[in-house]
Amino acid sequence: MRVALLASSMAFCFGLSREESAIVRSAALLHDLGKIETPLTILEKPGPLQPAERVLMDRHAAAGERLLQDVPACERLALIVGQHHERFDGSGYPRGLAGAAIDPAARIVTVADAFVAMIEDRPYSQRRSRVDALAEVRRCSGTQFDAAAVAALFASEGYP
Numbered sequence: 001m002r003v004a005l006l007a008s009s010m011a012f013c014f015g016l017s018r019e020e021s022a023i024v025r026s027a028a029l030l031h032d033l034g035k036i037e038t039p040l041t042i043l044e045k046p047g048p049l050q051p052a053e054r055v056l057m058d059r060h061a062a063a064g065e066r067l068l069q070d071v072p073a074c075e076r077l078a079l080i081v082g083q084h085h086e087r088f089d090g091s092g093y094p095r096g097l098a099g100a101a102i103d104p105a106a107r108i109v110t111v112a113d114a115f116v117a118m119i120e121d122r123p124y125s126q127r128r129s130r131v132d133a134l135a136e137v138r139r140c141s142g143t144q145f146d147a148a149a150v151a152a153l154f155a156s157e158g159y160p
């Protein structure tokens with residue numbers, strides 16, 4: 001929910017239409033749907049994952065895409081969910097897409113997801129301050145993250 005609220009605010013700042021912003025919000029709500037296929041022992045593991053566990057964890061993006069492809073009228077959501085771990089420089093997964101090959105909506109969800117992950121306690125990491133998290137996102141602007149999506153994060157106000 002937190003990722004969805006932030007992502008829809010960012011979509012507005014990014015200049016997307018009302019309809020596109022609604023798609024961003026829905027995709028952000030569903031982005032980790034594929035984790036229903038990830039073993040709980042991996043999802044809740046404190047600390048870093050072993051390589052074999054990482055492989056299983058990383059399947060969640062493609063799994064979410066596959067699950068949504070089976071739902072009528074959810075093709076676009078499936079595409080965005082499937083791209084939410086792609087990186088702007090092409091170093092992400094599952095397909096290693098880069099730049100304009102990544103849906104703008106997915107680029108927004110990626111930044112919102114990464115930022116929220118940093119400011120919340122997770123099994124594998126302790127929360128960081130908002131200032132630290134913003135600095136980290138800025139550091140990765142133009143490489144891991146689309147610079148326009150990062151600008152939308154900084155322009156967003158009033159998120160939770």
Ligand SMILES: [Fe+2]
Pocket residue numbers: 031032060061084085
């Ligand atoms: Fe994810």
